[in-house]
Amino acid sequence: MTEGRGPTGTLQVGAVVERLAVGPAWLVDPATGRSGPGEILVEGGRLRAVDWLSGEAAAGVDERGIVVAPGFIDLHAHFREPGNEDAETIATGQAAAAHGGFTTVCLMPNTEPPVDEPSVVARIGAAAAASGSPVRVLVYGTVSVGRGGEQLAAIGELADAGVVGFSDDGASVRSAALLRNALLYAGMAGLPVVEHVEEASLCAGAEAHEGLVATVLGLRGWPAAAEAAVVARDLAVLEAVVEDEPRARLHLAHLSTREALDLVRAAKARGLPVSCEVTPHHIGLADEWLAGARRWAWEAVDETGRPRNPWADGALVARPYATACKVNPPLRSADHAVACLAALADGTADALATDHAPHTVVDKLVEFGLAANGISGIETALGVLLAAVDSGRIGLDRALAALTVGPALILGERLGRRVGLVEGEPADLVVFDRGARWRVTEDALASKGRNSPLLGRELPGRVLATVADGRLAYADPELVAGAVSTDGEAAGR
Amino acid sequence: MTAVEAPPTGGPGAAPPARGWRRRHLLDLDELTWPEIELVLETTDAMKEVLGRPIAKVPALRGRNVTTLFYEASTRTRVSFEVAAKNLSADVVNVAVASSSVTKGESFVDTIRTIEALGADMLVIRHAVSGAPYLAAEIFGGNVLNAGDGWHAHPTQALLDLYTMRERLPDGSVAGKKVVILGDILHSRVARSNVWSLTAAGADLWLCGPATLLRGFEAWAAAGAAAGRPFTVTSDVSAALRDAAVVMALRIQRERMAAGLLPSLREYAARFGLTQERLRLARPDVVVMHPGPMNEGVEIAPDVATDPRAVITDQVTNGVAVRMALLYLLAGVHGEVAAG
Numbered sequence: 159m160t161e162g163r164g165p166t167g168t169l170q171v172g173a174v175v176e177r178l179a180v181g182p183a184w185l186v187d188p189a190t191g192r193s194g195p196g197e198i199l200v201e202g203g204r205l206r207a208v209d210w211l212s213g214e215a216a217a218g219v220d221e222r223g224i225v226v227a228p229g230f231i232d233l234h235a236h237f238r239e240p241g242n243e244d245a246e247t248i249a250t251g252q253a254a255a256a257h258g259g260f261t262t263v264c265l266m267p268n269t270e271p272p273v274d275e276p277s278v279v280a281r282i283g284a285a286a287a288a289s290g291s292p293v294r295v296l297v298y299g300t301v302s303v304g305r306g307g308e309q310l311a312a313i314g315e316l317a318d319a320g321v322v323g324f325s326d327d328g329a330s331v332r333s334a335a336l337l338r339n340a341l342l343y344a345g346m347a348g349l350p351v352v353e354h355v356e357e358a359s360l361c362a363g364a365e366a367h368e369g370l371v372a373t374v375l376g377l378r379g380w381p382a383a384a385e386a387a388v389v390a391r392d393l394a395v396l397e398a399v400v401e402d403e404p405r406a407r408l409h410l411a412h413l414s415t416r417e418a419l420d421l422v423r424a425a426k427a428r429g430l431p432v433s434c435e436v437t438p439h440h441i442g443l444a445d446e447w448l449a450g451a452r453r454w455a456w457e458a459v460d461e462t463g464r465p466r467n468p469w470a471d472g473a474l475v476a477r478p479y480a481t482a483c484k485v486n487p488p489l490r491s492a493d494h495a496v497a498c499l500a501a502l503a504d505g506t507a508d509a510l511a512t513d514h515a516p517h518t519v520v521d522k523l524v525e526f527g528l529a530a531n532g533i534s535g536i537e538t539a540l541g542v543l544l545a546a547v548d549s550g551r552i553g554l555d556r557a558l559a560a561l562t563v564g565p566a567l568i569l570g571e572r573l574g575r576r577v578g579l580v581e582g583e584p585a586d587l588v589v590f591d592r593g594a595r596w597r598v599t600e601d602a603l604a605s606k607g608r609n610s611p612l613l614g615r616e617l618p619g620r621v622l623a624t625v626a627d628g629r630l631a632y633a634d635p636e637l638v639a640g641a642v643s644t645d646g647e648a649a650g651r
Numbered sequence: 652m653t654a655v656e657a658p659p660t661g662g663p664g665a666a667p668p669a670r671g672w673r674r675r676h677l678l679d680l681d682e683l684t685w686p687e688i689e690l691v692l693e694t695t696d697a698m699k700e701v702l703g704r705p706i707a708k709v710p711a712l713r714g715r716n717v718t719t720l721f722y723e724a725s726t727r728t729r730v731s732f733e734v735a736a737k738n739l740s741a742d743v744v745n746v747a748v749a750s751s752s753v754t755k756g757e758s759f760v761d762t763i764r765t766i767e768a769l770g771a772d773m774l775v776i777r778h779a780v781s782g783a784p785y786l787a788a789e790i791f792g793g794n795v796l797n798a799g800d801g802w803h804a805h806p807t808q809a810l811l812d813l814y815t816m817r818e819r820l821p822d823g824s825v826a827g828k829k830v831v832i833l834g835d836i837l838h839s840r841v842a843r844s845n846v847w848s849l850t851a852a853g854a855d856l857w858l859c860g861p862a863t864l865l866r867g868f869e870a871w872a873a874a875g876a877a878a879g880r881p882f883t884v885t886s887d888v889s890a891a892l893r894d895a896a897v898v899m900a901l902r903i904q905r906e907r908m909a910a911g912l913l914p915s916l917r918e919y920a921a922r923f924g925l926t927q928e929r930l931r932l933a934r935p936d937v938v939v940m941h942p943g944p945m946n947e948g949v950e951i952a953p954d955v956a957t958d959p960r961a962v963i964t965d966q967v968t969n970g971v972a973v974r975m976a977l978l979y980l981l982a983g984v985h986g987e988v989a990a991g
Contacts (some may be wrong), residue, residue, distance in 0.1 A: 365781075370874050373867030374681075376781040376803030376843055467874035469681060477789065479782030525759055525780040527801070 169633050171256075172290040174203040175625050180589050182211055183224035188559035189578025195219035198226055200585040203628025208579045222593050227558045228577050229261025229586040229626055231565040233435050234327075234352075234411055234511035235536055237263070237295075239285055240278070241270025246516040246606045248282060249289035251536075254514070254605035256624045256631035258537040259561075259588035262294040262573065263514075266327040267305075274300040274311040276319035283320075292629035296322045296572065298352060301340045307332030310339060317347035322572045325352035327411060328486075330388050334395050341399045345406030350433070350568065352409045353392055355418065356487065360384035365527050367488040370467065371445040375478060377526070380488045386417035393425045393432065400431060409568055410434035412513050414487040416497035423506045433568050434501075435511035438542035439485060439533050439611070441499040444492035447483045447611055450474040455495030456549045465492040481522045481529035482611040485515070496551070502560055503552040509564040510543060510557075512536045516607020534607030538598055540590065541617025548618060554592075575627070584628035594620040672980045676788045676795040679804040680847035681877075688810070688851055694976035695814050695969070701738065702972055711979055712741035718771035719798070720746045720762070720787075722778045727943055727967065728798050728808075732775045735974035744771065759783065763790045773978065776800075794981040796974075802838050808942055809844035811973040813852060815966050816897050819938045826853035831891045831933075833925060834901030834950050836884075837864045837912075841901060841942045846871070850880035857883045859891035860901075861923060863912040888923055895933040899940040900925045900951040916949050926952045938962055 169175070181197025185208065195216035199207040211219070237251030238244075246254075255263050265282065267273030273282070279297055286295035299316035301324045303309045313324060324344050330353060331337040340351050361384050366372040368379025392408060399406045413419055413434050425432050444455040444465065451458065451473040458466050458473070468474050483489055490498075501507040515532025522529050535542075543557050566577040576583055595616045600608045624632040671690050680688070701709055717736040719729050729745065736743045746766065757765075759778075763786075766774065773794045776784050781801030788795040799805040816825050830849055836842045836858050849856045858868055865884055872884040885891050892898060907913045930937060939951075939961040947953045956963060 368867060370867075370870040373871045374843070376801050376840060378802075379867060467877075470875060470878040477785055479785050520758075523758075523760055523786075525778065525786060526782040527780040 169630055171630050171632065172292060173630055174628055175200050175585060175630050177201055178623070178625070180224065180226055181209070182215060182219045183226050183589070184219060184221045185210065185579060186225060186227040186555060186558050187579040188228065188555065188563040189576075189580070191555070193221070193555050198579065198587070200625065203584055205579065205581055205583055205585040205587070208581050221554050224589065224591050224622070226579070226587060226589050228562045228579060229588050229624065230259045230540070230561040231262040231569070231573070231577070232260045232512050232514065232536060233264050233509050233565045233568060234266060235263045235514040236266050236268065236516065236532070238516060239269065240281060244518050244606070245521070248285035248295060249291065250604065250606050251514070252286065252289055252291035252293040252295065253632070254536050254603065255293045256291065256626070257604045257621060258512075259540050259590060259621045259624055260293065260536060261586050261588070261624060261626035261631060262296065263536070264296045264298060264322055264569070266325060267298045267300045268328045272300050272305050273297055273316070273321070274303050274305070276312065276315050279316065279319040279321060292626035292631050294574070294626060296569070298323050298325045298327075300324065301326045301331050301351060302336060305329070307336060310336070310343060313340070313343045314347070317344070317349055320572070321349070322569055323350040323352050323409065325354065325411065327352065327354045329358065330354055330356050334391055337392060338395050338399055341396060341406040341408060342403045345399070345403035348405045348570070350407040350409040352411050353388070354411050355385050355388040355392065355413070357384040357387040360387070364488070365484070366448055367445040367490045369445060369491045370465070371449050371491070374469065375449060377448070382415040382417060382490065382494065385413065385415045385487060386421060389413075389418040389421045393421060393430065396430055396432060407431045407433070412437050412440065412487060412511065413501075413507065414440045414490050414498060415494050419497060419501040419506050423501070426506065433508040434506070435509040436498040436502050436507040437511060437513045438535055438539040439489060440487070441495055441502060441546055442542040443483070443489050443611060444495050445489045446473065446492065447489055448478060448480070450476040450478045452476055452615070454545055454549065455492045456499065456546070456551055458492035459496055463493055463496065479526040480611060481524065481526055482533065482609045482613070484526060484529050484531055485533045486531035499546055499551050503556055507560070508568060510539065510560040511565070512539045514605070514607070516605050517609045519608070522609045532609060533611065534603070534605050534609045537603055537605060538610060538612050538617060540619050540621065541612075544592055544619040545617065585625045586627060587625050588621060589623045590619050590621045592619050596620045673984060675981065675984045677806055677977055677981060678784050678788060678795065678797045680806045680809055680844050680851070683847070683851070685851050688813070688848060691810055691973070691976055691980065692814055692817065694980060695972045698972040698975040698979070699969070701975070702968070707738055708740060709738070710740045712736065712739035712982055715741045715772045715982060716744060716770050717741040717773045717775065717978065718744040718746060718766050719775040720748065720766060720777070721798070722748045722783070723799070725777055725799070727970075728777065731967070731970045732796075732798060732974050735971050736978055738971070738975055739978055741773075741978070744769075759786065760790055763787050767791055767793070773982065794984065796977060796981065799840055801840065802843070803840050804844045805840040806844050807970070807974055807977060808841050809848045810977070811966055811970040812845060812899065812940060812942070813848045814973055815940065815962050815969050816938060818965070818969070819962055820896060821936070825849065825897070828854055828896040829857065829894055830854045830897040830899070831857045831859055831895045832899045832901065833859045833888065833891065833923065835864045835903050835907065836860045836868055836901070837866055838904070839901050845899075846876050846882060850876040850882055857885065857891045857895070859885050859888055861913065861919070862886045864907070888929065889932060892929055892932040895937055897938045897940065898925060898930070898933055899942070901942065902944060902946060903950045920949050924950055924952060925955050927954055927958075930955060936960065940966060942966065
C-alpha cells in the first residue's frame with residue numbers, strides 16, 4: 159500500500175484525466191466477458207493500458223476489493239429539467255450519476271414541457287454541456303403529444319434530433335392502436351418504444367402493491383396483474399407489428415412482477431424484439447418496507463420463496479408509511495422482488511435501470527396517499543446491486559453487465575461509444591471498492607432528491623472514481639488518495 | 652384483574668405516568684401487547700365508575716389542551732372524544748378541516764405545527780388518508796391519538812368494541828368465542844383494528860362479506876395477524892354466523908355501487924344483511940354490535956338493531972369511557988420519556 163497521496167491537480171471534476179493508474183485490482187470487462195486481476199492506466203484521457211495479471215502479481219486480488227469496470231449506463235432517469243428544477247437539474251443529476259458510477263444517463267421525457275418536439279432536446283443538451291460534467295446525457299422523446307395518449311409526437315423529428323427512443327413514461331401508451339402506430343413509426347428509425355406498463359383501470363388511486371402489506375396498512379391496492387395485463391397487450395401488438403416493420407422494438411420499463419417477466423421470457427424465446435429493465439428498488443426492497451421493515455427482499459422470503467409476515471417475525475423497525483418508499487410501480491412483495499432479481503440474473507431483464515426520480519421535500523413530506531411517487535436512486539443503485547451479489551443470487555460479472563453491455567445493446571449506435579475496457583479508447587470507467595461500506599446520508603448525496611428509503615443505511619461498494627469520456631466525473635475525496643495512485647505507481651489494496 | 656385506582660384529583664397537569672403504560676401515542680393496536688390492552692380495559696372500568704357519579708368530572712387533565720383535528724366529517728367520534736376530554740377537565744379545541752383543503756392551501760405538516768404552537772398538548776386526529784397520524788406523531792411534540800385514518804385503523808373503536816363484548820359475554824372474556832364482523836371489510840378501519848385486538852384477546856375471529864369487499868384479507872388471514880394469531884375470512888354468511896357469540900355489522904356505503912363493487916344495496920341486504928332469520932344461526936345469547944352510523948334495512952334489519960341483544964348504545968357510552976382511559980394513560984407519557 160502506498161502512502162496516501164492527495165488527488166493531484168489533474169483530478170479535477172470535468173478535467174481530462176491526464177494520468178490515472180489503478181491496480182492491482184479486479185477488472186471486469188462485460189464486453190469480452192473477462193474478469194480477473196489486472197491494472198489499468200489512463201493517460202491523456204485515454205485508456206492507455208489494460209494489463210491482466212496472473213501468478214505472483216495477481217496474488218491476493220479478488221473481486222471483493224477494488225473493482226474497475228466500464229462506466230455504467232442508466233436507461234431510465236428523471237432529472238426534472240426543464241420544469242421542476244427544485245427537484246433536480248441536469249447538472250445535479252449528472253453529479254449524482256457520477257457519484258453512482260454512471261457515465262451515461264437516458265432521461266425520460268416527462269418534463270415540463272415534455273420532450274415531444276426537438277427544441278426541448280436541444281435545451282436539455284445545452285444544459286448538459288453547460289454543466290461541465292462529462293456524464294453523457296441522452297434523452298427519450300414522448301410517444302404522444304404532451305404524453306396525452308392521443309396523437310403521435312414528432313417521432314421523426316425527435317429521432318433526427320438524437321433521441322434514443324420514445325416513452326410516455328408515467329403511464330402506459332393509452333391505446334393499443336396508438337402503441338401499434340408508435341412501434342411502426344419509431345421502427346422506421348430503428349428506435350425502441352419504452353413502455354411503462356400499467357393497466358390504469360386496475361390502479362385508480364393505488365398506493366401500494368396489493369397484498370398482505372397493503373391490506374394491513376389500509377392502502378389502496380396496486381395489483382400485480384395490472385402490469386402483466388399491459389405486457390400481454392403490448393407483446394401481442396408487437397408480434398403483429400414486426401411482420402410489417404421488422405425494425406420495430408419494444409422495451410419494457412421497470413418491470414416489477416414475476417408474471418410480467420415470465421411473459422417477457424416467453425416472448426424472447428419466440429424471438430420477439432423485446433427487452434426490459436428492472437430497478438434496484440424492485441430487486442432489493444419489498445412492500446414490507448412500507449410497514450417499517452428494512453431487510454433486503456431476499457431476506458424477506460422463506461425457504462419456499464413465499465414472503466414472510468413482518469408482523470409475525472419482528473421485522474418492523476422503522477415508522478410505517480414512509481413516503482420515500484412510495485413509487486410507481488410500487489415496491490412489490492418479496493417474492494416478486496426475488497423474481498425480478500432472478501430475471502436479472504438469467505438475462506430475461508437486460509438491464510438494471512435506476513428510475514431515479516428525485517422529489518422535493520414539499521412533494522414527499524405529506525400524507526402517504528398524497529405523496530409523489532418516486533425514489534431517488536441513481537447513487538444507491540450499485541450498493542443495492544452489490545448487496546444482491548453478496549446474497550449469492552447473482553454473480554458480479556452478470557450484475558455489472560446489466561449496468562453496461564445490457565443497456566448498451568438496447569441503445570445501439572445511439573450510445574455513441576464502445577463499451578468495455580478497450581485500450582486506446584477515451585477512458586469511460588468506474589473504480590469502486592466493493593469491500594468499503596458507506597452510509598447513505600443526505601450530505602452524502604449529490605442529487606437534490608433526498609427521497610431515498612435507504613437514508614441512514616450502509617451500502618457496500620464505495621465509488622472511488624468515475625471517468626466519462628476521458629474526463630473525471632467523480633472522485634471520492636477521502637479514498638481516492640490511498641486506493642488510486644495518481645502518479646502511475648500501482649497502489650495495493 | 653389488577654385494581655386500578657380512580658384517576659388522581661391533583662392540580663393542573665398532575666397526571667402521573669400510569670403504571671405499566673409507556674406509549675406516548677395511540678396510532679394502531681398492532682403494537683399493543685395483551686397486558687397493555689388489559690390495562691386500557693381496566694382503566695376504562697375506573698372511568699365508567701366516574702361516569703356513574705352525579706357529577707361525571709375529575710380534574711385529571713386540568714390545564715391540558717386536547718385538540719381534535721378532523722379532516723373527515725364525524726359526529727360521534729369527535730363528540731365522544733370531546734366529552735371524554737371534558738370529563739377529565741381538559742380544555743378542548745375542535746378543528747374541522749374541509750376535505751378540499753387537504754390538497755390545496757396549508758399542508759398537513761404546517762397545520763400540525765400551527766396547532767402545537769397554539770398550545771395543544773394532545774392531538775386527536777381523524778384523516779381520510781391511511782397513515783396520516785404517523786406523520787402527525789413525527790411532527791407533534793405531544794401525544795397523538797388516532798381517531799380513524801383512511802381504511803387503516805380506528806383503535807379507540809376497536810378497544811370500545813372489545814370492552815363492550817367483555818361486558819356482555821357470560822364469563823367476561825372473548826377468548827375462544829366466535830366473533831363475526833360482517834360487511835364492507837375492505838374499506839373498514841374498524842375491521843382492521845379489531846383484527847389486532849380480537850386476535851390478541853384470543854377470539855375465534857371471522858371476517859365475512861362479499862368477495863369484492865374482502866380483497867386482500869385472504870392474504871392476511873393466511874399469514875395470521877401475528878405469530879400464532881389466526882383468523883378466518885369467508886363470503887359464506889351462514890358459515891360465519893353459525894354459533895357466533897358476537898356479530899358486528901359494518902356500514903355499507905352507497906359509493907361501493909358506483910365503484911362496481913356491489914350490484915345494489917337491495918342485493919346486499921338480501922344476501923348479507925343481518926336479519927332476525929340469519930341471526931337464528933348464531934347462539935341464542937349472541938351479542939349484536941354496530942360501530943355506527945347504521946343504514947337500517949341494509950346491513951342491519953331495524954328489528955335487529957333494536958333487539959334486546961343489541962348493545963349499540965352501550966358501545967357509544969363505553970366509547971366515552973375508553974377514550975377517557977386513553978387520554979388519561981397517554982397524558983402521563985411525555986416526549987422526553989417517550990417509548991411508544
